[in-house]
Amino acid sequence: MDNIAGSKSSLTWAVHISVAFLVALWLFPTVGLFVSSFRTADQIATSGWWKSLFPSEQNLTIRSAAPDTQTQDGALYVIEGNLFDGDEAEITAWGISSRAISDYTPGETAELRKGGRVTVQANGDYRMENEEAFSGKRGTRIFVTATKPAEFTTQNYENMLLDPKNVDGMAKAFFNTLTVTIPATIIPIVVAAFAAYALAWMDFPGRALLIAIIVGLLVVPLQLALIPLLKLHLGIGIGKGYLGTWLAHTGFGLPLAIYLLRNYMVGLPRDIIENARVDGATEFQIFTKIILPLSFPALASFAIFQFLWTWNDLLVAKVFLIDSTGQTTVMTAQIVELLGTRGGNWEILATAAFVSIAVPLAVFFAMQKYLVRGLLAGSVK
Template sequence: MKTDKPRSNIIVNVVLILLVIIWTVPTFGILVTSFRIRDNVSKTGWWQSLSDESGYTMENYNQVLGGRTFTYTDSSGREARAKGDDMMGAFLNSLTVTIPAVVIPILIAAFAAYGFAWLDFPGRKTLFVIIVALLVVPLQIALIPVLRDYQVLKLNGTYLGIWLAHTGFGLPLAIYLLFNYISTIPRSIMESAFIDGASHFTTFVRLILPLSVPALASFAIFQFLWVWNDMLVALVFMSGGGAKMQVVTVRMLNMIGSRGQDWHLLTAGAFISMVLPLIVFLSLQRYFVSGLMAGSVKE
């Protein structure tokens, strides 16, 4: 209701603008730093970068993205060599982990939500209550038991292992959200499909899935941000895969350890790790917000 907006005044706007600046400056700072030349970064603050004589560079990104060894001239003028961080490899790993870890739980949860909403079978209510109750279980509880099994099964450090783990941890919320959506689809729509002789499977694939796209999309964004940004699950279940299997968050963690003061590289790395979630977030914000609302706001 835009017309009923309370009157705005100067103080409100000034305070808000000030807070927005405070909120934005940290991210802006690393963005600027990631394009500055190595020596400048260690000599002056990023806010003074406009007075850099040598301008900006893409070199930091080249170094961080590639896995090859590169040479540079250090502050005392000597040639030095360092290995690249292969952020590109980590980025692809993150994609390999994230896409199936988003799609698989959605598929499984949508089937389950349909089953709980529209099919009758013994134990239906009990099972559903148990699933909702599992929302309270923090994933920390699963780390040790599942890791021990993974070590025996040699699943530690495999994509399959982490997909299934993320699927398990994401399912309670996915089923709950999708159930709430799918169970509100009018029964008459489904009955007309059954009269036409469609099976439950056909009805689900042809009718319910397309109708559920808004709910699927908002859960997908949740799960995408969660899996892409996750560090704990990746640290634990990818621990057996070595550096080759590291995802971006774990690679960033290692860079913080090994490149503590190389801010020109750390900032570039951080920005690479943020790029995809930011794009997804900005382009699909509408779905994301409606998903948040689903869990939060009394209409």
């Protein structure tokens, strides 16, 4: 009885589990990125985002107060303070050398190499003593292994959105990305809509062969065509720039666009188109007045995919844009630059990445109701 139309399948539970798994598979990275954008660099380096609500053990390098803050206590010169500036933390081990960061336990005293001694307590309080005045401009480095409670901060967003250096770079990259993405989304939709209509409703020799070629182009790897396409652009004088990037995204997006739109247009009622032809409508009028309005779900579906691909693209932008001057740097490339030459600043990377997905998320949620209808185009008659 399970195969009778209209009856409920006994495998419904498997479908629900699969859908829940797929949703979780896509949702967890986004949640992790969002949580990491509010964590400090030390927390990100020592524990995963799923542990962000729990205390974490961190290896920290902290400098004591500068020698100019020392006071005299009888015959001793003293520098006192707290390594955590009053923040809650508990030290489990500490040291004065990067090669031995856990030589001492809280409450023990270590001899400084430049003279004097230092004692560190579990809560971060320290006391440095010396019979002679401390010299130098900076404080002594103290390496501590401490357990710190969960901490969230908006400093990452302040650095990202309020720091003039970052703001100027991200703002320029934001508008550069829009300059690339909007035409690279509109152009293939326009071209593919005309091609899909011709393949769906116009009879001409070789139509079946063209459809087969388009289906075959769906499996051509993007990386395979990058260098030959760049050489073609350089050969015909296009060079590197926005035009070459638009054409590249258009070429790579057209096979899927034509395939998706053609499948949808084939499923439209034939009577509507035949009646329009009987009434004297031209092919162009049928296309613009009937086909395009009815095909909006498929158009919106492809627009979502194309917008997301071009917005998040780094490879095509690196190949077809000159970003050495920073005038055409897109957001993905700008985020890579924010990491620095040493590959650090992961908290800035998480924050910048989450800022960059704000526009794609807005586009997706605004048009997601058309996504399923567009993807199911041509599946039923």
